[in-house]
Amino acid sequence: MVTPFAEDGSVDYEGARRLAAYLVDEQRNDGLVVSGTTGESPTTSDEEKERLLRAVVETVGDRAVVVAGAGSNDTRHSVELARAAERAGAHGLLVVTPYYSKPPQEGLHRHFTAVADATGLPVMLYDIPGRTGVPIATETLLRLAAHERIVAVKDAKADLFAASQVMAATGLAFYSGDDALNLPWLSVGAAGCVSVIGHVAGADIAALMERYRAGDVSGALAVHRRLLPVISGIMTQAGGAIMAKAALALLGRPAGSVRPPLAEATEQQVARLREDLVAGGVKLPDGVA
Template sequence: MAPSTTPDAPFGRLLTAMVTPMFADGSVDYDGAARLAVHLVDDQRHDGLVINGTTGESPTTTDDEKERVLRAVVEAVGDRASIVFGAGSNDTRHSIELARMAEAAGAHGLLTVCPYYNKPPQEGVYRHMTAIADSTGLPVMLYDIPGRAGIPIETPTLLRLAEHPRITAVKDAKGDLFAASQVMAATDLVFYSGDDVLNLAWLSQGAAGFVSVVGHVVGSDLHEMIDLYRSGDVAGALALHRRMLPVVTAIMTRTQGVIATKAALNLLGLPGGTVRAPLVDAAPEFTARLREDLITGGIKVEATE
């Protein structure tokens, strides 16, 4: 069993889909990745990290860069956090190669996104996911995000995938809480909120925790919200949810998440840096508004000079 996991939360309760820090010239800051991972685990109470997700700019990093970031993070925090590697793509053979590389590099689990752009039928989704799960001994978290993939993992497909011994969880960014409740009632699949705007709502449906983006800056609060809810203090969890609203709004609703997240990390003096094309760095006016939202959400931001 990987660090910080339990049978009802096989990847931990709070994970963040970590950015890939980069220098001004667009090259990857591997030391920065290790430092950011340490900060998230030691200072922001993360049970785990997802490396090479969309927020890690997986569409524009090379396989070599992905592996080097993964190895840097495993070395930095892999003894005390569950490290999940985004091995998904819309090419089954490539995904299998990435999964095997991640296993060799020390990852504790895999995140496999629903194939995007080529929009396979559900039988193709099923075969894609099971082929990846068959390729290593690592547990698999399915990633259901039709807004990016163009197609969902439909409920009958989830029910079939739940029969695979290594497919253990779902990161849900589909937002159909009732459908997820039906899947949870019928299977042993563990659900994680994959959409920060619905984190508290997901807890009410039985989710184990979150795979967050705003966890880069409010990880401790998110973990506390999970703890409060699970202890029966729903009012306390709701109060934290409402306190974080400005931060969630700023990072998740005004631009692409990694753009906002790197801007926030830069404001906080943490490794973030630039984004790669076709993404663009946050404009000054966005960053100024982001600063105010972070302060409103209770985050200490250094004063401007």
């Protein structure tokens, strides 16, 4: 979930409440990640994160799973974020691989274990080496799976063979972290996806999953192909947070600007986004298309 900002750059907490309700009640997302990368977590303070999480839990926590982003490249800070999230009512934690520092695999194991030990909440690991510089190795995932509270992986590594090996050997639930691969991930046993395009196409993703699980693979494939322009418009131009906010603005939903060092979508990017959303079946308000 993006973090809506007001015109003065502050967090729009009331907008976050409205957005969370829209994502759950209208877009059929059965869970929300608050303060993940798409939520611009590197640029929000710990106080903003906790207040935002409380607002979302109070709004939709009775009908959706609310997962708090609690990762950083500082283990001590990650532990603090995890404990704050537990106090604020989070149902689970998303913990990204420590970025920039490029720790060895033993360092990753110690980091994730420390965060998992810090609270009673279930933990989803976030494996995205393209942003962090270090993948979580298969052997490390097998070790971490022994921890009773490490229960899932958001995978943006796109190694379906390695993930298949981990799923076959452990109880870890895998979630696609790349909207272009949501359907392929289901074919190897993934539990679902953590989506960016779910801001505007969550109901379609839910339909894709329902069809696949009911054995209607061709129906799921049809939805996947219809959503390709939406994925392209949001994920291939300027980054998920920027373009998801631009898409929400086209729909008249709370979003606001992005915080530096991100920059707003250009007029050309928004024009292409508008075309891609319409091509993918996203209904825009009258006068927008």
